[in-house]
Amino acid sequence: xxxxxxxxxxxxxxxxxxxxxxxxxxxxxxxxxxxxxxxxxxxxxxxxxxxxxxxxxxxxxxxxxxxxxxxxxxxxxxxxxxxxxxxxxxxxxxxxxxxxxxxxxxxxxxxxxxxxxxxxxxxxxxxxxxxxxxxxxxxxxxxxxxxxxxxxxxxxxxxxxxxxxxxxxxxxxxxxxxxxxxxxxxxxxxxxxxxxxxxxxxxxxxxxxxxxxxxxxxxxxxxxxxxxxxxxxxxxxxxxxxxxxxxxxxxxxxxxxxxxxxxxxxxxxxxxxxxxxxxxxxxxxxxxxxxxxxxxxxxxxxxxxxxxxxxxxxxxxxxxxxxxxxxxxxxxxxxxxxxxxxxxxxxxxxxxxxxxxxxxxxxxxxxxxxxxxxxxxxxxxxxxxxxxxxxxxxxxxxxxxxxxxxxxxxxxxxxxxxxxxxxxxxxxxxxxxxxxxxxxxxxxxxxxxxxxxxxxxxxxxxxxxxxxxxxxxxxxxxxxxxxxxxxxxxxx
Amino acid sequence: xxxxxxxxxxxxxxxxxxxxxxxxxxxxxxxxxxxxxxxxxxxxxxxxxxxxxxxxxxxxxxxxxxxxxxxxxxxxxxxxxxxxxxxxxxxxxxxxxxxxxxxxxxxxxxxxxxxxxxxxxxxxxxxxxxxxxxxxxxxxxxxxxxxxxxxxxxxxxxxxxxxxxxxxxxxxxxxxxxxxxxxxxxxxxxxxxxxxxxxxxxxxxxxxxxxxxxxxxxxxxxxxxxxxxxxxxxxxxxxxxxxxxxxxxxxxxxxxxxxxxxxxxxxxxxxxxxxxxxxxxxxxxxxxxxxxxxxxxxxxxxxxxxxxxxxxxxxxxxxxxxxxxxxxxxxxxxxxxxxxxxxxxxxxxxxxxxxxxxxxxxxxxxxxxxxxxxxxxxxxxxxxxxxxxxxxxxxxxxxxxxxxxxxxxxxxxxxxxxxxxxxxxxxxxxxxxxxxxxxxxxxxxxxxxxxxxxxxxxxxxxxxxxxxxxxxxxxxxxxxxxxxxxxxxxxx
Numbered sequence: 012x013x014x015x016x017x018x019x020x021x022x023x024x025x026x027x028x029x030x031x032x033x034x035x036x037x038x039x040x041x042x043x044x045x046x047x048x049x050x051x052x053x054x055x056x057x058x059x060x061x062x063x064x065x066x067x068x069x070x071x072x073x074x075x076x077x078x079x080x081x082x083x084x085x086x087x088x089x090x091x092x093x094x095x096x097x098x099x100x101x102x103x104x105x106x107x108x109x110x111x112x113x114x115x116x117x118x119x120x121x122x123x124x125x126x127x128x129x130x131x132x133x134x135x136x137x138x139x140x141x142x143x144x145x146x147x148x149x150x151x152x153x154x155x156x157x158x159x160x161x162x163x164x165x166x167x168x169x170x171x172x173x174x175x176x177x178x179x180x181x182x183x184x185x186x187x188x189x190x191x192x193x194x195x196x197x198x199x200x201x202x203x204x205x206x207x208x209x210x211x212x213x214x215x216x217x218x219x220x221x222x223x224x225x226x227x228x229x230x231x232x233x234x235x236x237x238x239x240x241x242x243x244x245x246x247x248x249x250x251x252x253x254x255x256x257x258x259x260x261x262x263x264x265x266x267x268x269x270x271x272x273x274x275x276x277x278x279x280x281x282x283x284x285x286x287x288x289x290x291x292x293x294x295x296x297x298x299x300x301x302x303x304x305x306x307x308x309x310x311x312x313x314x315x316x317x318x319x320x321x322x323x324x325x326x327x328x329x330x331x332x333x334x335x336x337x338x339x340x341x342x343x344x345x346x347x348x349x350x351x352x353x354x355x356x357x358x359x360x361x362x363x364x365x366x367x368x369x370x371x372x373x374x375x376x377x378x379x380x381x382x383x384x385x386x387x388x389x390x391x392x393x394x395x396x397x398x399x400x401x402x403x404x405x406x407x408x409x410x411x412x413x414x415x416x417x418x419x420x421x422x423x424x425x426x427x428x429x430x431x432x433x434x435x436x437x438x439x440x441x442x443x444x445x446x447x448x449x450x451x452x453x454x455x456x457x458x459x460x461x462x463x464x465x466x467x468x469x470x471x472x473x474x475x476x477x478x479x480x481x482x483x484x485x486x487x488x489x490x491x492x493x494x495x496x497x498x499x500x501x502x503x
Numbered sequence: 504x505x506x507x508x509x510x511x512x513x514x515x516x517x518x519x520x521x522x523x524x525x526x527x528x529x530x531x532x533x534x535x536x537x538x539x540x541x542x543x544x545x546x547x548x549x550x551x552x553x554x555x556x557x558x559x560x561x562x563x564x565x566x567x568x569x570x571x572x573x574x575x576x577x578x579x580x581x582x583x584x585x586x587x588x589x590x591x592x593x594x595x596x597x598x599x600x601x602x603x604x605x606x607x608x609x610x611x612x613x614x615x616x617x618x619x620x621x622x623x624x625x626x627x628x629x630x631x632x633x634x635x636x637x638x639x640x641x642x643x644x645x646x647x648x649x650x651x652x653x654x655x656x657x658x659x660x661x662x663x664x665x666x667x668x669x670x671x672x673x674x675x676x677x678x679x680x681x682x683x684x685x686x687x688x689x690x691x692x693x694x695x696x697x698x699x700x701x702x703x704x705x706x707x708x709x710x711x712x713x714x715x716x717x718x719x720x721x722x723x724x725x726x727x728x729x730x731x732x733x734x735x736x737x738x739x740x741x742x743x744x745x746x747x748x749x750x751x752x753x754x755x756x757x758x759x760x761x762x763x764x765x766x767x768x769x770x771x772x773x774x775x776x777x778x779x780x781x782x783x784x785x786x787x788x789x790x791x792x793x794x795x796x797x798x799x800x801x802x803x804x805x806x807x808x809x810x811x812x813x814x815x816x817x818x819x820x821x822x823x824x825x826x827x828x829x830x831x832x833x834x835x836x837x838x839x840x841x842x843x844x845x846x847x848x849x850x851x852x853x854x855x856x857x858x859x860x861x862x863x864x865x866x867x868x869x870x871x872x873x874x875x876x877x878x879x880x881x882x883x884x885x886x887x888x889x890x891x892x893x894x895x896x897x898x899x900x901x902x903x904x905x906x907x908x909x910x911x912x913x914x915x916x917x918x919x920x921x922x923x924x925x926x927x928x929x930x931x932x933x934x935x936x937x938x939x940x941x942x943x944x945x946x947x948x949x950x951x952x953x954x955x956x957x958x959x960x961x962x963x964x965x966x967x968x969x970x971x972x973x974x975x976x977x978x979x980x981x982x983x984x985x986x987x988x989x990x991x992x993x994x995x
Binding site for chain 2: 020023025112113221223257258261262264265267268280283284287288289290292293294295296297298320321322323324325340342385386387388391395398399406407408444453454455456457
């Protein structure tokens with residue numbers, strides 16, 4: 012069986028001469044989604060097998076900082092202990108807005124309603140969250156503190172739509188070590204159950220019956236093709252497609268303007284393709300997370316981003332991902348971050364950005380010339396910005412007054428133009444269309460019996476890089492994994 | 504069989520107890536693509552049946568002005584007779600740029616290489632094109648003249664990428680009457696051949712065999728479900744999905760910000776769904792054509808478009824579709840076309856725009872206030888524009904000097920904000936992934952034997968509203984219909 016072309020076509024059960032293994036639920040992929048799916052299915056009394064392509068558990072969740080976006084329902088334990096009340100309505104309204112045009116209200120509602128329960132479940136698995144807040148404008152908490160703002164909750168227009176509340180939950184661990192810790196915890200939980208784990212197992216194609224129900228999966232282990240019977244169903248938790256350049260070119264070419272794909276090598280889209288091969292609808296395939304990590308240092312938030320016309324285009328106090336997304340949308344061929352030299356701060360040691368200084372100047376005119384921007388435009392832009400900033404206002408783009416102050420000489424600019432060295436990591440947000448239960452549906456919304464998807468193999472809560480928030484991918488993966496595991500176990 | 508859910512699942516040939524009709528090639532849809540597919544398949548010696556859902560031929564082509572985008576290869580007869588030389592390289596480079604990130608080079612090359620041949624073929628069918636140019640900046644030729652610029656060929660950045668040449672070919676007919684004329688010609692050609700046409704025929708689902716090859720189609724005629732055997736294959740020419748609100752919400756929700764779907768009532772996406780049901784990959788589903796027809800009168804091109812920040816965002820001499828697309832992308836909630844009152848011209852009688860006057864003023868300050876734009880920003884924008892325009896320059900957005908002149912008092916502004924009355928028509932550009940031959944492929948690029956698609960059921964040459972050109976849809980539909988017809992006829 013040709014590996015590349017395999018998921019194009021399911022195997023029909025009539026061509027299965029032998030079942031090599033039988034289980035109730037076959038879970039494909041042992042990352043955040045797969046582990047949670049397996050645990051829930053097992054806890055509901057099902058026999059479960061996991062097939063993981065790599066030699067260990069982890070997936071892309073282990074490579075992340077494993078923040079989990081949770082709240083609503085009055086607040087998680089941590090939110091409440093920190094004196095924060097988080098209404099479900101606010102979380103729902105924020106997530107609907109953050110999902111953009113493609114937001115799925117049924118999924119968002121389900122995620123919000125189950126969010127505090129999800130927190131408690133993660134804690135019951137062994138995840139530790141300290142009752143504390145990390146009060147920096149940061150990409151992640153580098154201390155073992157828990158709560159931080161990981162989205163654009165405090166920025167326009169979100170602040171007017173929903174009461175801001177920090178919902179990113181960081182594990183009680185210092186540094187960027189949440190991913191390995193979370194996957195360690197979940198792996199231990201899987202191992203403590205009667206779940207059959209197969210590593211180095213390549214899922215090849217689904218097995219369907221006459222009614223197009225999924226009844227099993229073909230996997231290759233030790234160079235043997237095995238037909239696995241899955242009496243309740245197959246849950247695809249095989250990640251997204253950010254590592255598949257051919258698929259990116261076909262479905263999400265604009266992401267290729269960004270610089271570094273984030274994910275694990277098995278994020279090749281094979282789970283999505285398997286679903287498509289039996290009529291599963293792949294949706295929102297063009298969109299992805301992309302970011303420009305221009306803070307820390309947070310002081311650079313006092314700066315302004317301008318495009319090749321010397322014009323601002325986004326309130327710079329937004330989440331770094333929202334900003335990065337808009338940078339990639341700009342016409343013209345340049346993006347500069349312009350700031351007062353005094354706000355350069357600890358850029359050299361703290362920044363992930365990798366952007367070069369593009370120009371400096373004692374006057375705006377000098378800087379404008381050095382950057383080669385159209386005569387007078389940057390001067391206009393900064394002067395207008397400064398006049399309003401001095402009054403604590405940004406009538407153009409509504410940056411919060413917390414981050415408003417006039418930009419003063421000496422001036423400097425960082426070159427954030429895509430393709431010129433600045434760090435623009437990205438991953439995909441499109442995948443199989445599923446119900447909140449994790450059941451995969453066709454283009455008509457009909458359930459494909461026996462097929463489930465979760466995590467980035469499905470199109471979940473996060474839908475657009477334009478308003479992503481950290482913690483949504485691991486939050487969605489672990490949550491939807493659980494939903495799919497429970498649903499599959501329920502199947503008669 | 505439930506109509507809504509039908510295309511979710513193909514019928515297996517083992518469930519076919521009787522073949523009610525047998526043909527070589529079954530063409531689904533009798534619009535621009537379907538007629539051309541049927542003619543070519545018949546001319547290659549195949550037995551052909553057409554199944555059309557409506558009671559007459561036409562499809563969305565009949566509702567269009569039927570401009571066809573053609574050129575290259577030194578030029579069509581009309582281009583050459585008008586003294587224009589059009590190199591294939593220029594047409595190729597323009598179309599690749601106009602396709603945006605999603606451009607398909609193999610398809611573009613095939614289209615360009617075959618373009619003059621396509622012109623000659625249309626003429627051989629009976630299409631009449633006068634050797635003349637319509638020299639207005641217009642949406643369509645209202646005279647019987649042939650050639651016009653129907654894209655952004657003369658606008659930045661395209662003018663620097665490819666030598667501009669008018670490639671929109673308008674039939675020799677006055678007024679907006681090209682669509683009925685072209686479909687009249689093609690229908691006559693179909694009728695003059697031994698092609699079996701069935702009207703009022705609803706295609707329900709594909710029929711596949713054990714190897715997932717398409718061997719026929721189920722249609723409903725006179726309330727009878729008929730199994731049609733198609734020995735060489737089925738060609739889906741069933742239009743796009745602009746009339747299916749549920750699909751729009753799922754796949755292309757941003758188009759719903761526009762105002763009026765353009766197409767025929769059967770543009771419900773059923774052809775695309777049928778292809779997906781057998782593993783065909785639907786690509787580029789989020790994008791569509793959308794436009795803001797702010798000319799005629801062409802004099803409004805001297806104006807500038809500004810967003811809620813009072814900033815320009817596009818060179819206003821672009822094609823109306825490119826401009827409309829960018830209007831929908833703007834942050835904030837307002838779009839104004841600001842111009843000198845003297846350029847209002849014949850707006851009342853010539854315009855399709857339907858936009859209201861949002862403000863007027865003897866000074867920019869007055870206009871700015873009336874529009875409620877942030878203090879000073881519009882003044883800055885216009886002053887900067889005027890200083891440069893007086894020099895014949897637009898360093899910000901590179902509008903051509905042909906359309907540059909300072910904007911003078913008295914000033915006026917039209918409200919082009921989406922949702923406030925301005926006319927923003929749209930249609931879809933996503934569809935089944937096909938080879939240049941019209942063969943439908945899976946997510947792995949594997950051909951699905953016996954399945955072809957053309958026109959808006961496939962994802963063809965036009966890929967993004969950001970740089971669409973008129974004549975690409977009818978051009979692509981008629982051209983890819985021919986390719987698919989020939990390819991299907993060749994199949995053993």
